[in-house]
Amino acid sequence: MIQKLKLVFHTVKYLKFRQIFNRLKRRYIKRAINISPSPSVSIISRKPQSFVPGQSRMLGENRFQFLNVTADVEKADDWNLTNQDKLWLYNLHYFDDLNAIEAIQRASWHANLIERWIYENPPGYGNGWEAYPSSLRIVNWIKWSLIGNSFKQQWFDSLAIQVRHLSNNLETDLLGNHLFANAKALVFAGLFFKGKESDSWYQTGLNIIEKELLEQVLTDGGNFELSPMYHSIFLLDLLDLVNIHHAYNKKQISGVKDKIPLMLYWLKSMCHPDGGISFFNDGAFGVAPSLDELLDYAKKLGIKNISEKVKTLEYLKDSGYIRVERENLVAMLDVANIGPDYIPGHGHADVLSFELSLFGKRVIVNSGTSIYGISSERHKQRSTLSHSTVVIDEQNSSEVWSGFRVARRANVLNIKTKQNKNNIEVSAYHDGYTRLKGRPIHKRDWNFFDNRIIIKDSISGKGVHSVNSILPLHPEVSIINPQENSVEFEVNGKLVKIVFEGSGKLQVVSSQYHPEFGLSIDNKQLIYTYTGSLPFIGITKIIWQNY
Incomplete structure (x- = not known):
C-alpha cells in the first residue's frame, strides 16, 4: 500500500491543476444531450483531395478485424461487450473502414452500419459516446459524405447530436492528442454544417488547435508525446485540416501549414530504411499512415519544402532523438526524457535505447507495442527490459x-554529439536509477564507424548491483555462431558479429517482438549480465563486412 501511494504521489505531482479539476468535472457533472435536428449542411466549394485510406477492417457486413482480432457484431450488446478488449471496441466505433482501401465496394455495408449504430447506440450510452471515439467517428462520417456518399436526414441529425455531446465533454483532463482529436472533429463539423451553432463548434475547435499547436509541436518538428506513431497521427490531422479548409474555401488555420514540413522532416529522421517508424514509446505498424503516404498526401495538398534530405548526423534537440547515418547503417538513439510531464501515458522506460538497421534491414530493435490497458504484458512492454538499453x-x-502512468522519471543529461571525418560520436547519461541504493548512474557512449559500432556503458555509483545490457534482435535475425561472449548472424548476405567485453556473461534468451497491436513474434534478446560492485564498464562492439 505504501509503495502504491508513493507511485500515485510521484505521478499526480506532475499533473496540471486543470487536469484534476476537469477530471472531477467530467465525472460528476453531466449535461443533458441536445437531440434537436441538425443545422443545415454547407455546400463545399470544391471536392477535397483524396484522404489517406487506411487498411480495410470490415470482412463482412457484420464481421470486423481490429488489432489482429476478428469478431462478429450482430446485435446491440456487441458494441459494448464487457469481455471484449476496450481498444478493440474503440476501433469498432471509429468507423475507419468508411475511408479505407476499396471502401466504395463496401458502401452498402457502411450505410447499414451507420443505421445500426444510430439505432443501437442511444445518445450518451456506451463506448461510442466517449469523447475520443466520437471525435474519430465524426470526422470519418463527414469524410464519407464529402467523397460523394449520400446522407439521410436521420444521419445528419445523429451527427449533430454527437458533435453537441462532444463539445460538452472535451478531454481537457487528458489533453494531448485526445484534445487535439476533439478539436479537429469540432472544426470538421463546424465547416460541414452552417449556422450559429456550427460556427460555435468551429470557433471552439479553432481556439484549441491554435493553442495546442504551439505546445504539441516542438521547434524541431516533433510531436511532444515523443512517439513516432502518434507523431504520424498528429501529422495526418494537420493535413486533413488543410484539405477540408481548402474544400470549403476557408482561410487556413494559422500555423498549421507551417508545421507540416518540419513534422515530415522529423518523421523522415525517425524512420528506418524500410520506410517504417522506429519503436520509441508506444509504437506499432498499421495504426498511422506511412511516411510515404503522408508525403504523397502533402504533395497533393500543395505543401512545399518537404523534400529535404536527412543529414548524416541529425540531433532533434527538442525531442531528444538522434539519427546517425553512415555507409550501410542507420541508427536512431533515444536521449529523450519520457515525454511531457503532465501526459506521459504513452511513454516507455526506454531512455538511452537505440534502434539499428544494417544493409537496409532492421537488426537491433525496441520491442514495440501490441496491447493497451492494464496487464502484466502491457507493463512488460513499457519496461526497460523490453528495450535496447541497460x-x-x-x-x-x-x-x-x-x-x-509514470511516477519518478529519468532525466537525460550532458548530451554530446561530434562528427569527425571517420566516425560519429554520441554520449549522454541519465539519473533514473539514482533512486536506488548507491545512486547508480548510467552513461552510454556510441561511436559509429563505416564498418563497426562501439558502445560503452559506464555504471557509476556505490555498492553491489546487477547490471543487464539488453539488445533485442529483430525476428529476422538468426544467430548462427553463438560463443561465450559473442554472436554472429547474416544480414542481406553480410556477416555481422556482436562482441561483449567486460566482466559480465552473455545470455541469448527467447523473447517477443510486437510490431502490431494483437501481434507478437518470437525473437531473441542478447543480455550481457554483470553482478558485482560498481563502478562497471561494459563494451559492446557491432562489426560487419562492408563489401
Whole structure:
C-alpha cells in the first residue's frame, strides 16, 4: 500500500491543476444531450483531395478485424461487450473502414452500419459516446459524405447530436492528442454544417488547435508525446485540416501549414530504411499512415519544402532523438526524457535505447507495442527490459506503472554529439536509477564507424548491483555462431558479429517482438549480465563486412 501511494504521489505531482479539476468535472457533472435536428449542411466549394485510406477492417457486413482480432457484431450488446478488449471496441466505433482501401465496394455495408449504430447506440450510452471515439467517428462520417456518399436526414441529425455531446465533454483532463482529436472533429463539423451553432463548434475547435499547436509541436518538428506513431497521427490531422479548409474555401488555420514540413522532416529522421517508424514509446505498424503516404498526401495538398534530405548526423534537440547515418547503417538513439510531464501515458522506460538497421534491414530493435490497458504484458512492454538499453537491479529507468502512468522519471543529461571525418560520436547519461541504493548512474557512449559500432556503458555509483545490457534482435535475425561472449548472424548476405567485453556473461534468451497491436513474434534478446560492485564498464562492439 505504501509503495502504491508513493507511485500515485510521484505521478499526480506532475499533473496540471486543470487536469484534476476537469477530471472531477467530467465525472460528476453531466449535461443533458441536445437531440434537436441538425443545422443545415454547407455546400463545399470544391471536392477535397483524396484522404489517406487506411487498411480495410470490415470482412463482412457484420464481421470486423481490429488489432489482429476478428469478431462478429450482430446485435446491440456487441458494441459494448464487457469481455471484449476496450481498444478493440474503440476501433469498432471509429468507423475507419468508411475511408479505407476499396471502401466504395463496401458502401452498402457502411450505410447499414451507420443505421445500426444510430439505432443501437442511444445518445450518451456506451463506448461510442466517449469523447475520443466520437471525435474519430465524426470526422470519418463527414469524410464519407464529402467523397460523394449520400446522407439521410436521420444521419445528419445523429451527427449533430454527437458533435453537441462532444463539445460538452472535451478531454481537457487528458489533453494531448485526445484534445487535439476533439478539436479537429469540432472544426470538421463546424465547416460541414452552417449556422450559429456550427460556427460555435468551429470557433471552439479553432481556439484549441491554435493553442495546442504551439505546445504539441516542438521547434524541431516533433510531436511532444515523443512517439513516432502518434507523431504520424498528429501529422495526418494537420493535413486533413488543410484539405477540408481548402474544400470549403476557408482561410487556413494559422500555423498549421507551417508545421507540416518540419513534422515530415522529423518523421523522415525517425524512420528506418524500410520506410517504417522506429519503436520509441508506444509504437506499432498499421495504426498511422506511412511516411510515404503522408508525403504523397502533402504533395497533393500543395505543401512545399518537404523534400529535404536527412543529414548524416541529425540531433532533434527538442525531442531528444538522434539519427546517425553512415555507409550501410542507420541508427536512431533515444536521449529523450519520457515525454511531457503532465501526459506521459504513452511513454516507455526506454531512455538511452537505440534502434539499428544494417544493409537496409532492421537488426537491433525496441520491442514495440501490441496491447493497451492494464496487464502484466502491457507493463512488460513499457519496461526497460523490453528495450535496447541497460537495466539495473531489475528496475525500470522511469517508474512506469498501471497502463498509462509514470511516477519518478529519468532525466537525460550532458548530451554530446561530434562528427569527425571517420566516425560519429554520441554520449549522454541519465539519473533514473539514482533512486536506488548507491545512486547508480548510467552513461552510454556510441561511436559509429563505416564498418563497426562501439558502445560503452559506464555504471557509476556505490555498492553491489546487477547490471543487464539488453539488445533485442529483430525476428529476422538468426544467430548462427553463438560463443561465450559473442554472436554472429547474416544480414542481406553480410556477416555481422556482436562482441561483449567486460566482466559480465552473455545470455541469448527467447523473447517477443510486437510490431502490431494483437501481434507478437518470437525473437531473441542478447543480455550481457554483470553482478558485482560498481563502478562497471561494459563494451559492446557491432562489426560487419562492408563489401
